[in-house]
Amino acid sequence: MHLLILLSITMGLWGALSLPLPTVVVIHNLLDINEINKDLDLTEGDIVEEDQRSSIAGGDQWSSSVLYQLDANLDMNAKGVILRAFEQFRLKTCVDFRPRRSESQFISVEKHQGCWSYVGKKSTGQTLSIGTYCDHIAVVEHEFLHALGFLHEQSRYDREDYITINWDNIRQGMDYNFDKYGKAITSTMGTPYDYWSVMHSSKTAFSNNNGSSIATKDPRFEDVIGQHLEMSFYDALELNRRYDCNESISFLDHCSFEDESLCDMSVCSRSSAGWQRVSRADGGPHSDHTYLGTDSQGSFMHFSTNHSSEGDSARLTTRRMTPGRPCKVQCLQFYYYHSGNETDQLNIWIREFESEEDTEGTRRLMGHISGSPADYWQLHHVPLNATKTFQVEFEARKGAGSSRGGFSVDDINLSETECPHHTWQIRNFEEALKNSVQTPFLFSPKYYSIDGYRFQIMLQMMEDHFGAFVRLVSGTNDDKLQWPCPWRQVTILALDQNAHIQHRMSGQISLTTDPTELGRKGFFWDNPRHVGASDETPERDYATPERDYATPERDYVTDGRGYGLFMTHKELRSREFLKGGDMFFLISMHDISSLEHSQSLPCPNMPQQTFTAVSQDPDQGCLST
Numbered sequence: 220m221h222l223l224i225l226l227s228i229t230m231g232l233w234g235a236l237s238l239p240l241p242t243v244v245v246i247h248n249l250l251d252i253n254e255i256n257k258d259l260d261l262t263e264g265d266i267v268e269e270d271q272r273s274s275i276a277g278g279d280q281w282s283s284s285v286l287y288q289l290d291a292n293l294d295m296n297a298k299g300v301i302l303r304a305f306e307q308f309r310l311k312t313c314v315d316f317r318p319r320r321s322e323s324q325f326i327s328v329e330k331h332q333g334c335w336s337y338v339g340k341k342s343t344g345q346t347l348s349i350g351t352y353c354d355h356i357a358v359v360e361h362e363f364l365h366a367l368g369f370l371h372e373q374s375r376y377d378r379e380d381y382i383t384i385n386w387d388n389i390r391q392g393m394d395y396n397f398d399k400y401g402k403a404i405t406s407t408m409g410t411p412y413d414y415w416s417v418m419h420s421s422k423t424a425f426s427n428n429n430g431s432s433i434a435t436k437d438p439r440f441e442d443v444i445g446q447h448l449e450m451s452f453y454d455a456l457e458l459n460r461r462y463d464c465n466e467s468i469s470f471l472d473h474c475s476f477e478d479e480s481l482c483d484m485s486v487c488s489r490s491s492a493g494w495q496r497v498s499r500a501d502g503g504p505h506s507d508h509t510y511l512g513t514d515s516q517g518s519f520m521h522f523s524t525n526h527s528s529e530g531d532s533a534r535l536t537t538r539r540m541t542p543g544r545p546c547k548v549q550c551l552q553f554y555y556y557h558s559g560n561e562t563d564q565l566n567i568w569i570r571e572f573e574s575e576e577d578t579e580g581t582r583r584l585m586g587h588i589s590g591s592p593a594d595y596w597q598l599h600h601v602p603l604n605a606t607k608t609f610q611v612e613f614e615a616r617k618g619a620g621s622s623r624g625g626f627s628v629d630d631i632n633l634s635e636t637e638c639p640h641h642t643w644q645i646r647n648f649e650e651a652l653k654n655s656v657q658t659p660f661l662f663s664p665k666y667y668s669i670d671g672y673r674f675q676i677m678l679q680m681m682e683d684h685f686g687a688f689v690r691l692v693s694g695t696n697d698d699k700l701q702w703p704c705p706w707r708q709v710t711i712l713a714l715d716q717n718a719h720i721q722h723r724m725s726g727q728i729s730l731t732t733d734p735t736e737l738g739r740k741g742f743f744w745d746n747p748r749h750v751g752a753s754d755e756t757p758e759r760d761y762a763t764p765e766r767d768y769a770t771p772e773r774d775y776v777t778d779g780r781g782y783g784l785f786m787t788h789k790e791l792r793s794r795e796f797l798k799g800g801d802m803f804f805l806i807s808m809h810d811i812s813s814l815e816h817s818q819s820l821p822c823p824n825m826p827q828q829t830f831t832a833v834s835q836d837p838d839q840g841c842l843s844t
Contacts, residue, residue, distance in 0.1 A: 241660060241677055241688075241690070241756070241776075241778075241779055242739075242778040242779065243677065243679065243686075243688045243778065243779035243780070243781065244688075244738075244743075244778055244779065244780045244781075245686070245781070245782065245783040246730060246780065246781065246782060247352055247782070248782060248783050248784040249355055249447050249728070249782060249784055249785075250352050251421055251423075251424075251445060251447075252264055252265050252334050252353075252358060252361065253265075253420065253421070253423075253424050253425065255333055255334055255350070255351075255352045255353060255358075256333040256334060256335065259332060259333045259335070261333070261335055262395075262396065263370075263371055263374070263396045263420075264396060264420065264424065264425070265333070265334055265335045265336065265361070265362065265365070266335065266336065266337070266338055266365060266370075267335055267336065267337050267346075268337075269337060269341065279338070279339025279340045279341075279368055280339070280340060280367075280368060280461070280462070281314075281340050281367065281462075283313065283314065283315060283462065283464075284315045284316065284317050285314060285315070285316045285317075285326065285363075285366075285367070286316075286317060286318070286319040286322050286324065286325035286326065287316055287317075287318060287319060287325060287326045287327075287328055287818075288318065288319045288325055288326070288327050288328065288818065289301065289328050289814070289818050290327060290328060290329040290330065292329060292330045293328060293329065293330045293349060294330060294351075294354060294731075295706055295708075295731050295733070295811060295814060295815070296354045296708065296729060296730060296731040297330065297349045297353065297354035297359075298811065298814040299708040299729060299731060299809065299811045299814065300349075300354045300355065300356055300359055300729050301328060301349065301359050302814075302819065302820060303356055303710065303727075303729065304356050304359040304360050304363065306469070306636060307356065307360065307449060307450065308360070308363070308450075308468075309467065309468035309469045309636075310467055310468070310469050310470055310634060310636060310720065310721065311450065311455035311467055311470075311721050312455050312458045312459050312462075312464075312467055312468075313459055313462055313464035313465070313466055313467060313468065314367065314458060314462060314468075315468050318818035318819055319818075323343070323344055324340065324341070324342065324343075324344050325344050326344075326345055326346075326347050326363075326366055327344065327345070327346050327347070328346075328347050328348075328349055329346055329347070329348055329349075330348065330349060330350050330351075331346075331348040331350050332348075332350050332351075333348060333350050333353070334348060334349060334350060334352075334353035334358050334361075334362055335347070335348045335362065336348070336362040336363070336365035336366045337365065337366060338365050338366070338368060338369070338370060339366070339367075339368040340366070340368075345366065347362055347363070347365075347366055348362075349362065354729070355447065355728070356449055356727055356729075357417055357446070357447045357448055357449055357450075358447075360417050360449060360450045361417050361418060364417065364418055364450070364454065364458070367458060367461075368461060369418050369454075369457075369458075370400065370405055370418070371418050371419065371420055372412070372413055372416040372418045372419040372420075373397070373399075373419055373420055373433060373444075374397075374398065374399050374400050374405070375399065375400075375405065375407060375412060376399055376400060376401050376402055376405065376407075377407070377412060378399055378412065380412065380436070381412040381414070381435065381436050381437075382433050382434060382435055382436060382444075383433075383434045383436065384397050384432065384433060385430060385431060385432055385433070385434055387429065388426055388427055388429045388430040388431060388432050389425050389426065389427060389432050390425050390426070390427045391427070393425040396424070396425050397425075397432075407457070408456075408457045408460040408461055409460065410453045410456055410457045410460070411453065413451055413453040413454065414435060414437070414440035414443050414444050415440075415443060415446060415451040415452075415453070415724065416450075416451050416453065416454050417446065417448070417449060417450045417451060417454055418454065419444045419445060419446075420433065420444065420445055421433070421444055421445025422434065422435075422441060422442070422444055422445065423445075424445070442789050442793075443793060446724070446790075447726070448715070448724040448725065448726050448790070448794075449724050449725065449727075450724075451724060452721070452722050455721070467721065468543075468544070468635075469544060469634050469635040469636050470634050470635075470720070470721055471540050471542075471549065471633040471634055471635060472537060472538070472540060472631070472632070472633040473631065473632050473633070473718075473719050473720065473721070474537075474630075474631045475507075475509045475517065475518075475629060475630050475631075475718045475719070476496055476507075476517070476518045476519055476520055476629065477509070477517055477518060479496065481496065481520075482537075482538075483537075483538040484535055484536060484537050484538065485535075485536045486533065486534070486535055486536075487533065487534040487535075487536065488532070488533040488534075489531070489532055489533070490527065490528070490531040490532070490533075491527070491531075492522065492523060492524070492526075492527035492528075492531040492532075492533060492617065493522070493533040494520050494521070494522050494533050494534075494535045494613075494615065495520070495521055495522075495523075496518050496519070496520055496521075497518065497519065497520075497521045498516050498517065498518050498519075500521045500523070500558070500624060500625065500627060501523070501525060501623070501624060502525060502558040502559075502622070502623035502624025502625070503556060503558040503594055503624050504519070504556040504558070504596065504627055507519040507629050508554040508556075508596045508629040508630050508716075508718070508798070508799075509629060509630055509718040511596065511798050511799040512798055512799045512800070517629075519556075519627050519628065519629035520535055520613075520627065520628050520629070521625060521626070521627045522535075522615035522625045522626045522627075523622075523624070523625040524559040524560060524563045524615075524617040524618070524622040524624070524625040524626070525559075525622050525623060525624060525625060527617045528617060529617055529618065529619050530616070530617060531616070531617040532614055532615060532616040532617070533614070533615055534612050534613065534614050535612070535613040535615075535628070536570075536610055536611070536612045536613075537610045537611045537612075537631075537633070538610065539572065539608050539609065539610050540608065540609060540610065540633070541607070541608045541609075542605055542606065542607075542609075542635055543635070544635045545822070546635075546822035546823065547604055547605065547606045547822075548602070548603070548604060548635065548636070548637055548822060548823055548825075549602075549603040549604070549605060549633060549634065549635050549636070550600060550601070550602060550603065550633070550634055550635075550636050550637060550638035551567065551585075551586075551600065551601040551602075551603055551611060551631070551632075551633050551638075552598070552599070552600050552601075552631070552632045552633075552634075552638070552720065553598075553599055553628050553629070553630060553631040553632070554596045554597065554598055554599070554628065554629050554630045555588065555596070555597055555599055555626060555627060555628050555629075556593075556595070556596050556597070556626070556627040556628075556629075557588065557590075557591075557592045557593055557597070557624075557626055558592050558594070558622075558623060558624025558625060558626075558627070559592055559617075559618075559622040559623070559624050559625045559626060560592070560618050560619070560620040560621060560622040561589065561590050561591050561592065561618075561620075562589065562618025562619045562620055563589065563615070563616065563617060563618045563622060563625065563626060564587065564588070564589045564614075564615070564616040564618060565587070565588040565589070565613065565614070565615050565616075565626045565628075566584060566586070566587050566588075566613075566614040566615075566616065567584070567585050567586030567587070567588075567601045567611065567612070567613060567614075568582050568583060568584055568585060568611070568612040568614060569582070569583055569585055569603055569605050569609050569610070569611055569612070570582045570583075570609060570610050570612060571583075571605055571606070571607050571608065571609045572607065572608045572609065573607070575608075580609075580610075582612070584830075585601050585602070585603055586599070586601035586830070587830040587831075588626075589618070592624070595646065595799070595801065596629070596799065596801075597644060598642055598644065598714075598803050599642075600638040600639060600642065601638070602637070602638045602825055602826055604825050611633065613628060629718075630718040632719070632720040634720060637807075637823040639712065639805035639806060639807050640666070640668070640669065640806060640807040640808060640826070641664075641666045641805070641806040641807070642803060642804075642805055642806070643663045643664065643676065643803070643804040643805075643806060644801055644802070644803050645661065645801065645802045645803075645804070646800070646801055647800050647801070648791075648797055648800065648801060648802035649797060649800055650800075651680060652680060652685070652788060652791075654680075655680035655681055655682060655685075658680065659679060659680055659681075660677055660678065660679055660680065661677070661678040661680065662675060662676075662677055662678075662756055663675055663676035663677070663678075663804070663806070665692045665694075665774070666806065666808075667694060667696075668707065668808035668810075669808075669810075669824065669826060670700075670810055671694070671696035671699065671700055672691065672694070672696075672700060672704055672707060672808065673691065673692040673693065673694030673695075673696075673697075674689060674690065674691050674692055674709065674808060675689070675690055675692050675776065676688070676689060676709075676711060676804065676806060677689075677690065677779050677781075678785075679783070683787060683788050683789075684784050684785070684786060684787040684788060685785055685786060686781060686782050686783040686784055686785050687711050687728060687781050687782055687785040688779030688780060688781030688782075689709045689711075689730060689779060689780060689781055690747075690776050690777045690778060690779040690780070691704060691732075691744060691747050691751070691776070691777045692747055692754070692774050692775070692776050692777075693746075693747045693748050693751065693774050693775040693776075697746055697747075697748060700746075702742075702745050702746045702749075703732070703734040703735075703736075703742040703743070703744045703745045703746075704732040704734065704744040704745075705732065705734040705812055706731060706732060706733070706734070706810065706811050706812035706814075706815070707731065707732045707808050707809065707810055707811070708729055708730070708731040708732075708808070708809045708811045709729065709730055709731075709732075709806070709807070709808045710727055710728070710729040710806070710807050710808075710809070711727065711728055711729075711785075711804055711805075711806055712725050712726070712727040712804065712805040712806070713725060713726040713727065713785070713786055713791075713796060713802065713803075713804055714796070714802075714803040714804070714805055715794045715795055715796055716795040716796065716798040716803065717794070717795050724794060725805075726785065726786050726790065726796075728781070728782050728785055730780060730781060730782075731811065732744040738750060738777070738778060739778065743777070743778070743780065744777065745777075747774075747775040747776055747777050748775050750777060751775040751776045751777045751778075752775065752776060753773050753774075753775060754773065754774040754775065754776040
C-alpha cells in the first residue's frame, strides 16, 4: 500500500479570492533508489551480486530482444510504468523487449522489498525487483540498465577527472559502495563521463548527513547527478554501442530545418506561394522553435498567406518510410505557428505506396489545423496508422480574408509510438511559479479518455517545486461506464522541449485507478456524482489565459490523488522545459486492466477524427518545385 497523506490546505489569499480548495491525497513523493533501499544489504544500493565478473566490459549480454515476465504480485501501476519504460528503450535504442514464452533465460520482474537487479544476463534467468515506491520510469530504466550490463556511472575508472568522493561524509561501513572498476572489468564504450546518466547516484548517496558524499568537479552539475527524469543521450548511445547497433526500434524521422537539405524533404507548389526555409517571418514568428529564447538563430519552414490568393496551396513532403513494428501506429509531433487568417488551413496527409515503383500512392487526410491565429509556437500531435511504406505531407492552403503572416512548422518528429491523448500548454509558466502563494493550484481543461471517462489534472504550486494530482469529473458517459473506475493509468509528462525526441529527458509520473481503494465517501474512484463534490472552479485555457469556460451544468469532482513533489524549480531550469517561458504537459489515460492477466497491452486504437476533408483539389501536381 502507498502511504496516503491527506493535505489540509489553508491559504489565506486563495480563500480571500473565494476560490475552492481542492482536497488532494498524496501517494508519496518521488524517492531516490538509495532512500527506498536504505535498510537492504545490497551492493552500491541496488545491485545483487552473484560474482565480481558482471560488468559492462563484455559477456553477460542479451540478444536484441530481452525476454521478461511480469509477476502477478507486481502493482498494476508498476506494470504500466514498466511497459512505458520499454517504449523509451525502443524509441532511443535498438534493444527490444518481448514476453517470455517457455525460454529459461528471462527477467522475472517481481515485487520484493526495494528496487534492485543483477548486472548483466544470468545463465539461469534472474529476478528484478520493482517494489513499493519503485514505480517510476527513471527507477525502472535504471534497474533494467543494470540487467543489460550497466554499472553505476560513478564507478567508472576515469571518475577522478569529474567527481570527488568525500570519504569523511560517508556512513560508517559504506565505503565499499564507492569502489571503482578498472578497464579490465568495465568499459565506457567510448562515451564521455555523463553527469546526466540515469545510472549516476545522487550527491547524498550513503551520506552521514555531514555533507555531500559525491561532489562534481563542475559545480553546475551538483544537483543534476542522481536525476529522476529518464535515461540520457549518452546512456542510450552507450547501450547501442554495447549491443553493436545504431538504429532504434521505433524512431522514424526528425527535422529542425537547420540546413538546406531539409532532411530530404521536398517542397511542391501550385502557385507562386510556397514553403520557404527562413529564420523569421513577417507577422511572426520572429524566431524558430529550436533555439527559442536563446541568442542562437535557427530556421523553420514558412508558408505565407499574406500576399497569396485564396486557394493557393503548397506541400512539404517527407521522405518515404516503412513501418516495422507489429502495431501499425505512428505519431507525428511538430510545433506550428499560426499568424495568418482564421480560414487558412494546415492539412496533414499521409500517402501510402504499394511498391517502390508506385509514384502516386494513396493519400488520406490525418490532421487539420485552422482557426484563430496566435502569437506563440504551439505543439501538435497527429496519430497515424500507415500499414505500408508512406510519407507525410504538410499542405498549407490560403483561405479567405486578409492575413498578416501564414503557417510555420518546426521540430518535426515521427515515431512508431502512440501519441499522447492530450496536450496542455501553460503560457508563462515561470510567472505561475512566482505567484504560487496567490494561485496555489492550476487546473487543466477537463479531458475525456478514449473510453469515455472524464478527468482533470491539478498542479499544486509551491515555493520551490510543484506537485501533480488527478481527479475524476462527471461527464456525459457516466451512466454507461463501469464504476468504480477500474485500472485506468493516467500519465502526466512534463515535456523537455529539446528539438530531437531521442535527446529529450522529460519528467513523468503515472498513477492508476484501483477500483477497491477507499476514500472519504466510499470508493475513491467511484462515480463523481456519488462520491464527489460540486466543482466551483472555472475551467481555464492556460494557452490563452484571458478565456474562461462556463459549463451549462455544474460538474462533480472527486478528491485528487497524486504526487506532492513532481519536479523542483531547479529541475525545470536544468533543461528545456520552459522554452520561451511555456510549459507543455502531455497527458494520457490508458486502460491497463488487461495486465491483470496479460504480459502486454493490445495495440492502441486510432482516436476518432474530429475534422473533415476541406481541401478542394487535394491531389493535383505541382507547377513548381
